Amino acid sequence: MLTTAPHLRTRRPSPTTVEYTVSTSPTLTLPLRLLLITTIIFRVLIGWSVLLILYSKYLLSNLAAATSTHNVQPETIVSIDYLYYILHLLHTSKPGQFATTLAALTPPTLLIPLSLVLLHILLQRPHTTETLLVLRGLGIQTSSSSASYLSSATTRFIPTEKVQDILVNEAFRGFEVRYYLVVVVEGEDDVVVVFPRLLPRRKVVESVWRGVRGCLWEEGRVGGLSAKGG
Template identity: 45%
Template structure:
């Protein structure tokens, strides 16, 4: 439900331009959108909890937090916080101070005040109790690993596209896990990276379909032979679509580069 086999979309913005997109994302129905929203909210909660746990253990100063909260930033709020001793009132003071800092444009102080307010809340106190048995190194490793896995490496879908511009060249773009799989271009190996590369027409020697093995399985690779490079550029390295899609893109690229006809627009399985 969350992912499908790679399928092809063809878009033609102009008679001499064609874009071929291969993705593992299924059609975004309402139930799927709701499920993805729940997943993204869960990821946000995990990242926020990890950051708050690190802040509580290494940066949080209880005495400074209480002093700041009781001091306040505005006259009425100052009097209210000075006469309040429970955690809820302290938390309200921190929230008002954080909002004032945001309006003032002090992002660093706003983040610190927001984290302090979260730490003084019931949820923050419960999180601190749960993390208390862990030593510092274990907590730091667990939180860093969670943030890296959830925010940087976790991707449900992989999308790769090839934009063909007659007389100009070919631009490839990979997002999700495909960006890490691609070997050329200026992207990084972070999961959220978008890796792009442009190959000018004058450097394109040929566009080929090669047959190779992936484990014990025979796969078909769409390759671009680039002048001055020893290795060919593999298109769609992250999705590795089946032969029917590879052949459709191969015909579309050659037609667009040579004849200016990228094939009919629409979707192909």
């Protein structure tokens, strides 16, 4: 429900600019927005709970023996002492006491790996979005969202004079033939794959291929579908 099959969205801010976006994000209706907000709140609560348990485990260990307890509120919130003060409040609260009990009952060899796996899952983006922006006379820009909230999107700009051609390749993926859009860049041995993570269906790839060539070269280079086996 939170994700859909990769689908294409086209936006034309100007006659010389077109943006193609392939995403697994569904149309945001009101019920879906409420569900996403609930999911985000749930993720934050679970993440804070895991961190609180890990912090409680740290306080129970010998590593925290030499650490002084900051239980007096500092004068300014922009300080490391204020962070220790907040952690002290959380640790002495009822959820903190429960986290301490749970941390004491769980061996570190089990607690740490499980916590890291859970945090990794919580930090994964639910949707994948990849974009191809075409600017006539300037070039094209590809962008692919990262899998995690901790990293930024991968973006690359290719000037028009470096674009030798834009092709639709085909390759076998298991027992399935997949079609994907590639950009041949001057001076590079490897082609640039557009929408590399999602690899949308052939109809989407061909639609983007025609639109990119028409916008980039003003319909000056047309012809049959260029395809190569991969």
